[in-house]
Amino acid sequence: MATENKNLSVYDKNKIPNAKDLRFGIVVSEWNGQITEALFQGAQEALLDCGALPENIIRWNVPGSFELTFGSKKMINTQKVDAVIAIGSVIRGETSHFDFVCSATAQGIKDLNVAYDVPVIFCVLTDDNIQQSLDRSGGKHGNKGTEAAIAAIQMAVLGK
Numbered sequence: 235m236a237t238e239n240k241n242l243s244v245y246d247k248n249k250i251p252n253a254k255d256l257r258f259g260i261v262v263s264e265w266n267g268q269i270t271e272a273l274f275q276g277a278q279e280a281l282l283d284c285g286a287l288p289e290n291i292i293r294w295n296v297p298g299s300f301e302l303t304f305g306s307k308k309m310i311n312t313q314k315v316d317a318v319i320a321i322g323s324v325i326r327g328e329t330s331h332f333d334f335v336c337s338a339t340a341q342g343i344k345d346l347n348v349a350y351d352v353p354v355i356f357c358v359l360t361d362d363n364i365q366q367s368l369d370r371s372g373g374k375h376g377n378k379g380t381e382a383a384i385a386a387i388q389m390a391v392l393g394k
């Protein structure tokens with residue numbers, strides 16, 4: 235199902251575990267800050283709505299999406315979190331740099347999920363234009379940050 239057929243912000247709170255005892259790290263890329271701030275707001279609001287305590291949400295900023303892997307690894311190694319949400323916005327430019335940044339970021343975050351026992355949620359928009367990014371960070375398709383927060387809660391309690 236493509237995003238256009240699903241609202242990223244819709245969740246059934248009754249089916250989501252309470253997050254009051256969970257600690258979350260959120261690593262936010264500063265590239266395309268208008269978009270990543272909206273994604274962060276969506277994620278933070280959903281975590282709080284599901285019972286997370288404000289003091290249990292630790293936010294770090296990194297320069298760009300490529301640095302999300304290192305930032306998430308350092309968050310895991312130093313902050314005793316139950317899940318990490320990696321937030322980024324990559325928008326295609328004139329060159330193939332987009333492909334390398336997207337691929338490296340996706341692979342890097344996947345590698346963290348293999349190497350560590352802390353889930354790292356891929357909340358990185360990889361869009362062809364700014365409108366697609368706006369539509370997925372609080373626009374007509376909802377907020378990917380909300381979706382990522384719900385996934386973070388679900389993965390944090392998986393197997394417990």
Ligand SMILES: Nc1c(NC[C@H](O)[C@H](O)[C@H](O)CO)[nH]c(=O)[nH]c1=O
Binds near residue numbers: 263266323324325335
């Ligand atoms: N063009 C975008 C970037 N580029 C920067 C890289 O992510 C990285 O910070 C740089 O190559 C230094 O290592 N990053 C984004 O997050 N979004 C973009 O659209």
Ligand SMILES: CC(=O)[C@@H](O)COP(=O)(O)O
Binds near residue numbers: 324325326328331335
């Ligand atoms: C995703 C990128 O790195 C891209 O926005 C950079 O733009 P350009 O390919 O025009 O240098």
